[in-house]
Amino acid sequence: xxxxxxxxxxxxxxxxxxxxxxxxxxxxxxxxxxxxxxxxxxxxxxxxxxxxxxxxxxxxxxxxxxxxxxxxxxxxxxxxxxxxxxxxxxxxxxxxxxxxxxxxxxxxxxxxxxxxxxxxxxxxxxxxxxxxxxxxxxxxxxxxxxxxxxxxxxxxxxxxxxxxxxx
Numbered sequence: 001x002x003x004x005x006x007x008x009x010x011x012x013x014x015x016x017x018x019x020x021x022x023x024x025x026x027x028x029x030x031x032x033x034x035x036x037x038x039x040x041x042x043x044x045x046x047x048x049x050x051x052x053x054x055x056x057x058x059x060x061x062x063x064x065x066x067x068x069x070x071x072x073x074x075x076x077x078x079x080x081x082x083x084x085x086x087x088x089x090x091x092x093x094x095x096x097x098x099x100x101x102x103x104x105x106x107x108x109x110x111x112x113x114x115x116x117x118x119x120x121x122x123x124x125x126x127x128x129x130x131x132x133x134x135x136x137x138x139x140x141x142x143x144x145x146x147x148x149x150x151x152x153x154x155x156x157x158x159x160x161x162x163x164x165x166x167x
Contacts, residue, residue, distance in 0.1 A: 031105040056125045058111035058118065073124040076131040089123065096122045 036059060037049045054069040055061050077089060096119045103122060104111065113121060 031102070032108045034106050035108040054128075056129065058107065058113055058121060059109075061111075061113065061121050070124070073128040077124060077127040080127050080131055092123055092127070093119060096126075 034057065042049050051060050051063075051066060053066070054073075055063060055066045060066060081087065081089060097115075099122070100115060100119055104118065111118065
């Protein structure tokens with residue numbers, strides 16, 4: 001057996017070659033964590049990677065076939081505001097604007113959305129997801145009603161006579 005191979009038959013040069021490739025690999029900035037599906041993979045089953053009902057995030061934002069859900073997202077934002085007894089989305093817009101640059105850096109590809117459109121997209125998409133998950137949880141767990149006695153009316157179980165103080 002060659003001295004360049006170990007007992008498992010692994011070639012030492014092959015290991016060194018892979019280690020060299022790893023060392024030369026250009027690092028992806030750690031903040032980038034949202035990528036487009038590679039074209040080769042998309043071509044295998046494009047339908048699996050193309051949204052047909054709703055766009056979340058900038059990659060499919062604005063596509064004509066997904067526009068009907070944009071109005072539904074507005075409804076969900078309105079419901080969130082009403083549930084929280086708020087009349088304006090201002091504080092949420094401010095919060096999204098403060099997070100805009102960090103969010104933009106999360107995407108591997110730049111987006112052409114201007115600042116206002118990007119912030120609006122983040123606001124509507126995030127409120128839509130929160131409300132959708134909340135509604136789904138309420139359907140699965142109807143014993144967790146709105147709790148007006150809790151800050152923000154957060155869901156929780158009703159108090160029981162045997163509850164300890166502070167619960």
